[in-house]
Amino acid sequence: MAAPTRSLYGMVWRWHFYAGLFVIPFLVILSLTGTVYLFEREINDALQPGLRFASSASAPSIPASAMVSAAEQTYPGGRVTRIDMPEEPGRTAQLFLTTGQGEALRVFVDPLTGQVLGSHVYERTLVGFADRMHGSLLLGDFGDAIVELAASWTLILVLSGFYLWWPRGGRMDGKWFPRLRARRRPLWRDIHQVVGLYTGALIVFLVITGLPWATIWGGQILSPVSNAVGLGYPEGSRRPMQSTTGPVAAAMPDAPWTLHQAPMPASLAGAACGTDHASHHHAGGPACPTSGSVHLDAAVQILAQAGMPDGYRLNLPRGERGVYMAVSYPHRPEGQRTIHIDQYSGEILGDVGFREYGAVAKAVELGVAIHMGRYFGLANQLLMLLPCIGILVLVTTGTVMWWKRRPKGELAAPPRVARPVPPGLLAIIGGMGIAFPLAGASMLVVGLVDAILGMGSRWMRPAVEP
Numbered sequence: 001m002a003a004p005t006r007s008l009y010g011m012v013w014r015w016h017f018y019a020g021l022f023v024i025p026f027l028v029i030l031s032l033t034g035t036v037y038l039f040e041r042e043i044n045d046a047l048q049p050g051l052r053f054a055s056s057a058s059a060p061s062i063p064a065s066a067m068v069s070a071a072e073q074t075y076p077g078g079r080v081t082r083i084d085m086p087e088e089p090g091r092t093a094q095l096f097l098t099t100g101q102g103e104a105l106r107v108f109v110d111p112l113t114g115q116v117l118g119s120h121v122y123e124r125t126l127v128g129f130a131d132r133m134h135g136s137l138l139l140g141d142f143g144d145a146i147v148e149l150a151a152s153w154t155l156i157l158v159l160s161g162f163y164l165w166w167p168r169g170g171r172m173d174g175k176w177f178p179r180l181r182a183r184r185r186p187l188w189r190d191i192h193q194v195v196g197l198y199t200g201a202l203i204v205f206l207v208i209t210g211l212p213w214a215t216i217w218g219g220q221i222l223s224p225v226s227n228a229v230g231l232g233y234p235e236g237s238r239r240p241m242q243s244t245t246g247p248v249a250a251a252m253p254d255a256p257w258t259l260h261q262a263p264m265p266a267s268l269a270g271a272a273c274g275t276d277h278a279s280h281h282h283a284g285g286p287a288c289p290t291s292g293s294v295h296l297d298a299a300v301q302i303l304a305q306a307g308m309p310d311g312y313r314l315n316l317p318r319g320e321r322g323v324y325m326a327v328s329y330p331h332r333p334e335g336q337r338t339i340h341i342d343q344y345s346g347e348i349l350g351d352v353g354f355r356e357y358g359a360v361a362k363a364v365e366l367g368v369a370i371h372m373g374r375y376f377g378l379a380n381q382l383l384m385l386l387p388c389i390g391i392l393v394l395v396t397t398g399t400v401m402w403w404k405r406r407p408k409g410e411l412a413a414p415p416r417v418a419r420p421v422p423p424g425l426l427a428i429i430g431g432m433g434i435a436f437p438l439a440g441a442s443m444l445v446v447g448l449v450d451a452i453l454g455m456g457s458r459w460m461r462p463a464v465e466p
Contacts (some may be wrong), residue, residue, distance in 0.1 A: 007385055008422060009164070011147040016160035016435050016447065017402075019153045024148035024453050029133060031391040034132035034206075038388070039382050051108040051118050057090035062114045064273040064314070071095045071107045074116040078105070080316065082252070086111050087311035107307040110326045141215055145438065148214035151207045152439030155432065163194045172267045185404055192397035199390030206387055209367035212257055216438055222360070231358035233262040245321055248338075254314050256336050257368060258361035265340040265349035266321040294346045302346055304435045308339060331351055331374035333365035 036043065045052050068080045077100025084094040095107040097119070107119040137143035143155035167175055176197070183466035212218040245251075249260040256300035294302075303326050304311070315325040323339040333354055341348040346406070354362065366375070373381035406412035421429070433440025 008425065010415060011421070011425070012160045012163050014156060017414050018162060020398055021159065023150045023153045023157060024399065026137075026147065027154065027391050028395055029137065030150070031146070031388040033130040033134035035385060035388045036127060037134060038384055040127040040131075043126070047126065048120070048307065051120070052092060054086070054090055054092050054110045054112055056112050057114075058112060061112045064300050065095055065296045067095060067109045068113065068296065070109055070114045070116050071097055072444060073289060075099055075105065075107070075119075077101075080107075081318065082371060083314045085311055085314065092117060095437040135213065138379070144215045148211065148216055149438050149442060151211055151214070152217075152432075152436045153442070154207050155204060155436070156439070156443075158196070159203055159428075161193075161196045162200060165197055185401055186396045188401050188404070192394060192401065195390050195393045195397070199387045199394075202383070202387035203391060205367075206371060206384070209364075209371040211436075212364045212368070215434060218257070218262070221437070222364075223257075226358060226360035227261060231259050231360040233358070233361065234352055234356035245319075245323075247285075248325070251322075251325060252313065252361050253316065255311075255325075256329060256333070256338070258336075259338055259352065262352075264325075265323050265342075267317065267323050267343045267349075268347075280445050293344050294324070294341065298346065299343075300339050302341055302348070306339060306348060306351065308337065309335060312337075323349060331369065331377075333362075333369050335364065436446055 027295045029442055064083055064085075067083065071080055072078055077096055078095050078097045079093050082096035084091050084096075092108045093111045095109060099105060099106050104121065105119045106122055108117045109115065110117060123132055132138055135144060135147065137146060139146070165175065173179060175461055176194065178187065178194050180187070182190060212222055223232060237308050242336045245264040246254050246262050246265045247260060251264055300314070303314075308326055309328045309330070311330070312326045312328045315327075317323055323343055328335060328337040328343075330336065335354070337353045338350070339352075340346060341347070354365065357365065369375040369379060371384065373384045402412065429443065
């Protein structure tokens with residue numbers, strides 16, 4: 001290669017090395033937990049058949065209030081806050097119950113008999129653990145930020161990998177298919193670059209479609225901006241009376257992404273009611289003395305009359321201004337629908353479907369459905385499994401290549417290139433830094449530390465080319 005080209009190659013290789021060094025442990029976690037969550041329904045059915053399946057494939061035959069009563073009688077002192085109706089005949093209803101000690105349980109009830117089949121703490125199940133680890137490494141917002149940072153650096157890793165793969169000087173050996181007769185490092189390198197070539201685009205897709213759920217990029221940048229310009233949640237969700245009880249995500253964290261920051265409707269009669277009856281009305285307890293209240297079964301009937309699809313999630317009112325919130329969250333987002341009902345009057349305060357979403361919101365919901373392997377069945381699951389497997393192969397081959405070439409006890413980082421960054425590359429880096437601020441800030445930090453440390457120390461002695 002000519003000197004300028006070789007200089008750029010070395011610069012990109014160096015960033016590829018450091019990006020890989022940082023993201024490898026997180027990529028392993030994300031790929032393994034993502035694989036579990038891709039097949040969450042199949043895994044749950046296999047591990048907990050006694051909780052997941054009802055006694056018959058018939059439609060529910062007991063009212064929702066009877067299921068709530070059964071759960072609360074089984075766990076005295078507990079309170080049901082949400083019901084996930086059966087997705088299809090033959091499935092159980094899942095009730096979210098907070099015990100008197102504050103523990104969050106998911107209680108499974110046979111919708112035909114009202115029998116409580118058992119319960120679990122979601123985070124202690126395999127799927128629940130994978131879900132929480134995948135989103136936040138079990139570290140809350142701090143872990144969420146780490147995952148977002150790792151995802152952003154994965155984009156750098158993939159883009160730099162494509163540049164390093166690009167054929168130069170007519171060399172095509174091992175570019176499209178690995179040379180299986182090769183030995184040692186050449187074979188590992190061929191496998192690494194070929195797997196990266198065929199899975200890189202899918203890895204980028206997983207990153208882009210996963211970032212909207214990140215606290216910073218999704219919650220503080222994409223969602224507010226898209227909502228502000230009318231490309232997020234519908235304008236109809238901005239009614240003044242709906243701005244008093246916080247965002248939808250505070251009541252239901254797993255509501256559709258589009259509605260996470262939408263204002264939660266408020267029950268209008270609640271302001272005149274001095275009694276907090278939300279913990280009693282769904283089980284037939286005392287009504288608000290000034291306005292009366294809508295019983296749970298009446299709310300279910302209102303939803304049925306409104307054409308709410310089966311299998312919806314129903315949040316029960318919390319506090320005197322709370323509302324019934326029903327969310328239909330099918331595998332295909334085109335069927336998403338959210339209805340809010342005043343707990344006193346039974347008035348439908350909001351009825352939002354996919355067609356009312358803005359363009360950005362629709363794109364995000366479609367991307368999330370494919371990301372989670374739900375949009376087109378088993379084929380979708382298998383398609384998303386490919387980049388998960390590809391990541392594990394890339395991590396393994398990259399680590400082996402580095403380990404084989406490094407002198408004992410040394411990092412063996414690619415040599416530092418003492419040349420100005422080309423304008424084109426600088427524009428790409430700047431664009432990524434602006435689009436993904438957390439990654440941009442970290443790139444500035446890494447560049448500064450690299451400039452300070454230089455390449456003089458023995459433990460950072462340059463490596464040979466990959």
